[in-house]
Amino acid sequence: MIINKKFWTKNKARQLLLKKNQFVILLCIGIIITLVFSTITINLASADVTEKPIFNPHEDPTAPTNYTETQYCSTCHYTDPDITMSVTVYSQTTSNITYYVTGSSEKFEGIEGWAVFDKLENNKVHEHFPGYFTLPKDGQTYMVFWVDNGTRDPQDPDHPGGSANQSITTPNNPPTVPTIDGSTSGKSGTSYEYTFVSTDSEGDKIFYYVDWGDGTNTNWFGPFNSGETTTKSHSWSEKNTYTIKAQARDEHGAMSEWGTLKVTIPRMIVTFNSLFMKFLERFLHLLPILK
Numbered sequence: 001m002i003i004n005k006k007f008w009t010k011n012k013a014r015q016l017l018l019k020k021n022q023f024v025i026l027l028c029i030g031i032i033i034t035l036v037f038s039t040i041t042i043n044l045a046s047a048d049v050t051e052k053p054i055f056n057p058h059e060d061p062t063a064p065t066n067y068t069e070t071q072y073c074s075t076c077h078y079t080d081p082d083i084t085m086s087v088t089v090y091s092q093t094t095s096n097i098t099y100y101v102t103g104s105s106e107k108f109e110g111i112e113g114w115a116v117f118d119k120l121e122n123n124k125v126h127e128h129f130p131g132y133f134t135l136p137k138d139g140q141t142y143m144v145f146w147v148d149n150g151t152r153d154p155q156d157p158d159h160p161g162g163s164a165n166q167s168i169t170t171p172n173n174p175p176t177v178p179t180i181d182g183s184t185s186g187k188s189g190t191s192y193e194y195t196f197v198s199t200d201s202e203g204d205k206i207f208y209y210v211d212w213g214d215g216t217n218t219n220w221f222g223p224f225n226s227g228e229t230t231t232k233s234h235s236w237s238e239k240n241t242y243t244i245k246a247q248a249r250d251e252h253g254a255m256s257e258w259g260t261l262k263v264t265i266p267r268m269i270v271t272f273n274s275l276f277m278k279f280l281e282r283f284l285h286l287l288p289i290l291k
Contacts, residue, residue, distance in 0.1 A: 079163060079164060079165070080105075080107060080148075080162025080163065080164070082106050082107035082162065083104070083105045083146060083162045083163060083164045084103055084105075084146075084164060085102070085103035085114070085144070085146035085164040085165075085166060086101070086102050086103065087099050087100070087144050087168055090132055092137070094137075094202050094203055095136060095137055095202045095203050095204070096134050096136055097134070097135055097136075097170055097171065098132055098134045099132065099133055099144075099168065100132050101114050101130060101131060101132075101133065101144060101146065102130035103130070103146035103148075103164060105162065107148075107162065108148040108162065110149040110161055111129075111149070112128065112146065112147065112148045112149075113126065113127060113128035113146075113147055113149075114126065114127060114131070114145060114146045114147065115127075115145050115147070116133055116135075116142055116145075117142065117143045117145075118140060119140060119142075135170050136170065136252075137170050137171050137172050137173075137202045138170055138172055138252040139170060139172030139252050139254055140172075140252070141168070141169045142167065142168050142169075143166075143167050144165065144166050144167070144168060145163055145164075145165045146164045146165070147161065147162075147163040148161045148162055148163070149161040172202065172204075172250070172252050173200070173201045173202060173254065174200075174248075174249075174250065174255055174256045175199060175200045175204075175206050175226070175249070175250050175254070175255075175256045176198050176200075176248070176256060177198070177248075177256050177257045177259045178196050178197065178198040178208065178247065178248045178256065178259035179196070179197050179198070180195070180196055180244055180246050180260070180261040181194065181261075182194035182195060182244075182261065182263075184262060184263055185263065185266065186236075186263065186264075187265065188235075188236055188237055188238060188265050189235055189236075189237060190235055191233045191234065191235040192233065192234065192235065193232070193233050194210075194231065194233070194244065195229050195230065196208050196210065196230050196231075196246050197227065197228070197229045197230070198226075198248035198256060198259075199226045200226040200248075200250050202250070203226050204226065204250035204251045204254075205222065205223035205225065205226075205250065205251040206223060206225070206226060206248050206249070206250055206251075207220045207222035207223055207224075207248070207250075207251075208220070208221055208224070208246060208247070208248055208249075209221075209246065209247045209249070210232055210244065210245070210246045211244070211246075212234050212236075212242065212244055213242035213243045213244055213245070213263075214236055214237075214238075214242055216234075218232060223251060236263070236265045238265070239266060240264075241262060241263070241264045241265070242263045243260055243261070243262050243263075244260065244261045244262075244263060245259070245260050246258065246259045246260075247259070
């Protein structure tokens with residue numbers, strides 16, 4: 001009975017050790033798999049997407065051109081002197097501007113196309129053959145590409161086509177100088193209200209910045225509609241003459257010149273008459289006591 005008990009105890013210990021070893025082995029396998037998948041994910045995330053062309057080249061000399069690619073790539077199609085392009089203003093409103101883009105190639109025989117990208121290399125619009133595109137009047141710079149994929153020559157498979165590009169900056173007028181309205185004099189420690197208003201020719205939203213002339217300011221606040229009046233209150237702790245300055249900025253960053261308004265918090269002016277009147281008031285107040 002004692003022998004069986006010892007054997008059972010040793011056997012149980014071996015089973016526990018075996019389970020522990022199995023757990024350690026499975027844990028190591030799990031860590032290795034996690035590291036492998038993490039490495040694959042990092043490699044995929046770091047892939048260079050700029051290797052994609054704006055328009056995919058022909059797969060063979062007779063394959064149709066694919067115009068669905070919208071990736072930014074300034075080097076996928078080499079700049080060719082035989083390819084020309086033109087971007088002209090077609091029409092505009094107070095907030096938008098429409099361009100007409102066209103181009104030509106005397107070297108390649110493929111269907112030509114174009115694409116427009118913003119400063120973050122996002123595709124705004126793309127099409128084949130000459131056409132129109134509309135952008136907001138935001139003062140931003142855009143890159144326009146004219147691309148000819150050509151008919152891939154089996155003798156020159158590395159040059160399926162060429163391209164030309166041109167940068168354009170849309171117009172954006174700043175808001176008007178803010179008008180400041182409010183009290184031009186007052187008492188120290190008393191709060192006064194001031195209104196600010198500016199207009200934007202493109203109808204953009206407007207932000208304001210106010211410098212109170214005493215070392216304090218509002219920081220930028222808004223947005224407000226063009227022509228909408230906004231109100232701020234302020235008080236000055238010391239008697240002096242202060243210049244309120246206000247600047248307007250539209251939603252695209254164009255800033256106006258400074259608008260100004262002078263405010264006087266007067267110092268106390270002591271005159272002989274004021275002193276005499278104060279003495280007389282005090283004397284009359286004490287007269288009943290003297291009687």
